[in-house]
Amino acid sequence: MANFLNKLATDLLRLEINTIIKDEILCVTANSYRRELFDLAEEYRAKLVEFNGTNYMYDVxxxxxxxxxxxxRTGGELGFSEIIEYCDKKIELFINTIEAAPDNQDLLRYAKECKIMASRIKTQSLRIIDVLELQKELYPDQEWAWNNDYPDHQIDKIADLPLEADQIAIIRKASEIGTQHVVLQTVVQVQGDITSYMTNRFLRHTEKEQRMMIEMHQESISTGIRMWQGLFKAIGSLASGVFNAVTKNTRSAAGRSAGAGGSMGVPTRASMRRQKEDK
Incomplete structure (x- = not known):
């Protein structure tokens, strides 16, 4: 319990609020972590094949x-490893494009955005591989617990991956952001530092759209901070309850030990006086 509380408190030291522009919202929740990983890998692949060395656009x-x-075409270690290799090739391509076309502003802007996206996909894929590698260490003799390199038609027929809360958080964050564009971001540190970021993509929206996004972002910050404060209070109450329970058990154990000591022949003042009187 102590380790859990420590980990939870550490996770709460930083609050991050993102405002994302999505093309569409499906409102469909994956029925397993396996499916979530598979769908994320497919989203990454679909985004990456938009890039090519000449036109930068394929049929998505x-x-x-x-x-x-x-x-x-899987959502396991092999699938994400291939995605990383593909990202490396595209990142190199976009770096060369940026260096070769410094005066073509449209091409330059597009190449930079694509490079950032490919880098993000690579970073998230590496984190997911770390999650699966950890599973392999925890369950070395149970392949089902870490292997997710199954085709689409088999994913939903296999028992789900037995993941821990911190592993689930990594997958959920990657899925929530996916390949969408973050236009506004605010990071709040527990010591009081607040940092806000605004992307160039945000500046390309109309003034009306910008106002709408800022209002949404501000409301998200307020809601996030209220929830953050509530979680801190809950952790404090939980930690206090654990401490009280531990100290109560310790006192009870000490009392039992003292009582047991007397019955096992530990000398008391009264018994010592009786021994002197007998002599």
């Missing part, structure tokens, strides 16, 4: 294109 939804570019 073409199934044959995905199969042509990726041999591992």
């Amino acid at each position: 939804t073409a199934e044959d294109l995905l199969n042509e570019q990726f041999s591992q």
Whole structure:
């Protein structure tokens, strides 16, 4: 319990609020962590095949294109490793493009955005591989507990991955952001530091759209801070309850030990006086 409380308190030292522009909201929740990882990997692959070295745009939804570019259409270590390799190639391509076209502002801006997206996908994929590697260490003899390199039609037929809370948090954050664009971000530190970020993409929106996004972001900050404060209070109450329970048990154990000591022949003042009188 102490380790749990310490980990939870550490996680609460930093609050991050993101405002994201999404093309659409499906309102569908994955029925397992396996499915969530598979869907995320497919989202990454679909975004990556938009990039090519000439036109920078492919048919995003073409199934044959995905199969042509990726041999591992899975959501496990093999699938995400292939995604990382693909990202490395695209990042190198965009760096070369940026260096070769310093005067073409439209191409320069697009190449920079694509490079940032490919870098984000790579970073999140590395974190997910770390999650699966940890599972392999925890369950070395149980392949089902860490292997998620299964095709789409098998994912929902296999028992779910037995993940810990911190592992789930990594997957959930990656899924929530996905390949969408963060336009506003605010980070609040427990010591009081507040940092806000605004992207160039935000500045390209109309004034009306900007006002709407700022209002939404401010409301999210207020809600997040209220929840943050509530969690801190809950942890304080929980920690206090654990401390009281431990000290109560310690006192009870000490009392029992004292009582047991007398019955086991530990000398008392009264017994010593009786011994002197007998002599």
